[in-house]
Amino acid sequence: AQTVTQSQPEMSVQEAETVTLSCTYDTSESDYYLFWYKQPPSRQMILVIRQEAYKQQNATENRFSVNFQKAAKSFSLKISDSQLGDAAMYFCAYRRGYSGGGADGLTFGKGTHLIIQP
Amino acid sequence: ETGVTQSPTHLIKTRGQQVTLRCSSQSGHNTVSWYQQALGQGPQFIFQYYREEENGRGNFPPRFSGLQFPNYSSELNVNALELDDSALYLCASSSPRSAQYFGPGTRLLVL
Numbered sequence: 001a002q003t004v005t006q007s008q009p010e011m012s013v014q015e016a017e018t019v020t021l022s023c024t025y026d027t028s029e030s031d032y033y034l035f036w037y038k039q040p041p042s043r044q045m046i047l048v049i050r051q052e053a054y055k056q057q058n059a060t061e062n063r064f065s066v067n068f069q070k071a072a073k074s075f076s077l078k079i080s081d082s083q084l085g086d087a088a089m090y091f092c093a094y095r096r097g098y099s100g101g102g103a104d105g106l107t108f109g110k111g112t113h114l115i116i117q118p
Numbered sequence: 119e120t121g122v123t124q125s126p127t128h129l130i131k132t133r134g135q136q137v138t139l140r141c142s143s144q145s146g147h148n149t150v151s152w153y154q155q156a157l158g159q160g161p162q163f164i165f166q167y168y169r170e171e172e173n174g175r176g177n178f179p180p181r182f183s184g185l186q187f188p189n190y191s192s193e194l195n196v197n198a199l200e201l202d203d204s205a206l207y208l209c210a211s212s213s214p215r216s217a218q219y220f221g222p223g224t225r226l227l228v229l
Contacts, residue, residue, distance in 0.1 A: 042220060045223075106210075
C-alpha cells in the first residue's frame with residue numbers, strides 16, 4: 001500500500017519570505033501522480049499543484065513550485081513571497097497512474113499547518 | 119463553470135441512525151470520490167463512482183454505501199452510525215486524467 005508522510009505538523013514563516021513544506025511517499029509503482037492541496041479554515045480542499053511522475057521538470061504555479069526527487073521519493077512544496085492568505089493546512093497526496101483502470105482514490109498525508117506571521 | 123457542491127453543510131445524528139449526504143459534481147466531470155476526514159487528520163478514501171458504478175473502495179465497511187445518478191451527482195449513505203463516524207465528509211469530482219476537485223464538505227456529528 002502507498003503511504004504519504006508529512007513530517008512537519010506545523011511551520012511558521014514571515015510574510016513575504018519563502019517556506020518549504022516536506023513530503024515523502026512510498027510506492028512500488030512507476031506511474032503515479034503527486035499533488036499538494038490547501039485546506040483553509042473554510043474547510044474546502046483547494047488544488048495547489050500537480051506533478052506527473054514521468055515528468056522530470058518540476059511543476060510551477062505562480063508563487064508555488066515543487067522539488068520532485070523521484071529516486072528519493074520526495075515531493076516538497078516551496079511557497080515564495082508568502083502572503084497572509086497562504087495560511088492553511090497543506091496536504092500532500094498520491095494517486096496511482098491511469099493505466100490499468102480502476103479507482104484513483106487519493107492517499108493523503110496528515111498535513112502541515114502553515115502559519116504566516118505579519 | 120459550477121464547482122462541486124455538497125449538502126447539508128452540517129448534520130447531527132445519534133448512534134444507530136442512518137444518514138445520506140449529497141454531492142453535485144463539477145460541470146464536465148463524470149467521476150465522484152468520497153473521503154472521510156477525522157479531526158486533525160488527512161482525508162481517507164471511502165469509494166469512487168464512475169458512470170453510476172462503484173469503481174473502487176478504500177478500507178471502509180459495507181455500511182458505507184453510495185450511488186451515482188445519470189447527471190453524475192452522488193450520494194453517500196452511512197447506516198448504523200457509530201460515534202467514530204463523526205468527521206468531515208468530502209466529495210471530489212473529476213474526469214478521466216484530471217485532478218480531483220473538492221466540495222466544501224459536510225460536517226457530521228454523531229452523538
